[in-house]
Amino acid sequence: MTLALSALAKKLKAEGFDVVTLTAGEPDFPTPFHIKRAAIKAIEDNFTTYTINAGIAELRKAIADKFKRENNLSFEPSQILVSNGAKHSIYNALKAICNKGDEVIIPAPYWVSYPEMVKLVDATPVIIRTTEENNFKMTPAQLKRAITKKTKALIYCSPSNPTGIVYSRDEIEAIAAVVANADLYVLSDEIYEKVIYDGTEHFSMGAIPAVNDHVITINGVSKAFSMTGWRIGYLGAKKEIVAAAEKVQSQTTSNASSISQHAALAALIGSDIDLNAMTAEFLRRRNFIYDAVTSIKGISCIKPKGAFYVFPNVSHYIGRKVKGKTLKSGDDIAQYLVDEERVVVVPGSGFGAKDYVRISYACSMQELEKAAERLRRGFAKL
Ligand SMILES: Cc1ncc(COP(=O)(O)O)c(C=O)c1O
Structure with a gap:
């Protein structure tokens, strides 16, 4: 599921769309x-x-x-x-x-x-x-x-x-x-x-x-x-x-x-200098995206203590209708976010939790800011 979504994001980018990808399962820092x-x-x-x-x-x-x-x-x-x-x-x-x-x-x-x-x-x-x-x-x-x-x-x-x-x-x-x-x-x-x-x-x-x-x-x-x-x-x-x-x-x-x-x-x-700099940056991003996501009406989210993902509960929006189609699961919501806002998250079903989506913050702060704006707009439209 993760790799499929990453592939979709790449394809859309190649077609010239301005896509924000929040699917990465890897740090976005060079090897020390x-x-x-x-x-x-x-x-x-x-x-x-x-x-x-x-x-x-x-x-x-x-x-x-x-x-x-x-x-x-x-x-x-x-x-x-x-x-x-x-x-x-x-x-x-x-x-x-x-x-x-x-x-x-x-x-x-x-x-x-x-x-x-x-x-x-x-x-x-x-x-x-x-x-x-x-x-x-x-x-x-x-x-x-x-x-x-x-x-x-x-x-x-x-x-x-x-x-x-x-x-x-x-x-x-x-x-x-x-x-x-x-x-x-x-x-x-x-x-x-x-x-x-x-x-x-x-x-x-x-x-x-x-x-x-x-x-x-x-x-x-x-x-x-x-x-x-x-x-x-x-x-x-x-x-x-x-x-x-x-x-x-x-x-x-x-x-x-x-x-x-x-x-x-x-x-x-070797030393942990690079590691410490990386986790400090991840912490900054976690705080930002966690605040952004939990400020969206109806979304709940556990504050993560580790790794580089947030896993919001989007069940509040399941059942909403878009262009005559009902959003039945986190999968449909993830698809809606790609179609409407060009922001790519991973549906929770692949992780055994269909009411959720996974957002990776292993991307730059600028990308995260853009993502937060699009998520806010996307859910507001629902
Ligand atoms: C929970 C978990 N375990 C293991 C791995 C695999 O890591 P590696 O790159 O060492 O194979 C990953 C990678 O995404 C992971 O998320």
């Missing part, structure tokens, strides 16, 4: 200079051959150090698998643990790829519906109710795409208490860990001793270091899981790009 330099040096030094399947030793050590330093997770470098983006890490992990007929629990709104990847490994997604009133957070009771004999895993992300919510340490501990009494894995997707606001703290479920063997921690360099195109993600887990996921990777893609691995190493051992 010292990371690019490390990649150039890797090429010049001829690090251009296959590497060990699981990733070069220096990078796996840097990841293990990062996990210890920032997340209180204890992994040997041999418990780290470097892959072609966190997306690939998630797929490798699911492929490693799931058998046909297994169930994987996913709280909605979810990242679009989770249910699809679960289906690709012949397992069945089991969706937990969270509510806006509960800040889109799954409760321990909901999780408990969703667990059956067939449950293999839970997959969740915090900070969340699409809602921007962040589970607190207490909330994660309460969920972990359910996990500790059940036979399931947890895929903890922490890709937006660094894009976090208002003094909110990120907490890794794997740091809880009672469940650390259950948790597969997923992360990567795409969002924190503006490195989406470099395709480096990683997971840390107990040895058997890493060994199985490594086999999957070995027979499908082999190692992630040797050059990108050197770039990721520079990212993980």
Whole structure:
């Protein structure tokens, strides 16, 4: 859905329309200079051959150090698998643990790829519906109710795409208490860990001793270091899981790009100056677009604590008529906004929440100002 909308926006732009695109799932900042330099040096030094399947030793050590330093997770470098983006890490992990007929629990709104990847490994997604009133957070009771004999895993992300919510340490501990009494894995997707606001703290479920063997921690360099195109993600887990996921990777893609691995190493051992500047700018934009969206009549929206999306509830406008056609869902509203105002947002249905749309603020402030004006006008006409 996200990519389809981005493609539509590009097409309209190519046709000469003045389109504002709020669909980006990636930071709009260049990769920091010292990371690019490390990649150039890797090429010049001829690090251009296959590497060990699981990733070069220096990078796996840097990841293990990062996990210890920032997340209180204890992994040997041999418990780290470097892959072609966190997306690939998630797929490798699911492929490693799931058998046909297994169930994987996913709280909605979810990242679009989770249910699809679960289906690709012949397992069945089991969706937990969270509510806006509960800040889109799954409760321990909901999780408990969703667990059956067939449950293999839970997959969740915090900070969340699409809602921007962040589970607190207490909330994660309460969920972990359910996990500790059940036979399931947890895929903890922490890709937006660094894009976090208002003094909110990120907490890794794997740091809880009672469940650390259950948790597969997923992360990567795409969002924190503006490195989406470099395709480096990683997971840390107990040895058997890493060994199985490594086999999957070995027979499908082999190692992630040797050059990108050197770039990721520079990212993980380098300074956070660029990251801090990026999150400061994202915070400014979040405040702007959040205020703009919530000032529109009938729209409610949770104030995001992380990532770079707002996820407004547009149900107030569902049922309105435009040119004789009834807007039946967030999908129709997204289409209306493209047709009438040339502003592109992603419908919530792809995230399992049809009354919502996702707005990415990974675009310039000028674009956001233009977008705010068009959204205000578009909804006012309804
Ligand atoms: C929640 C979530 N997990 C994982 C990913 C994948 O990131 P990567 O670029 O590392 O594959 C994304 C990218 O949009 C995401 O939003």
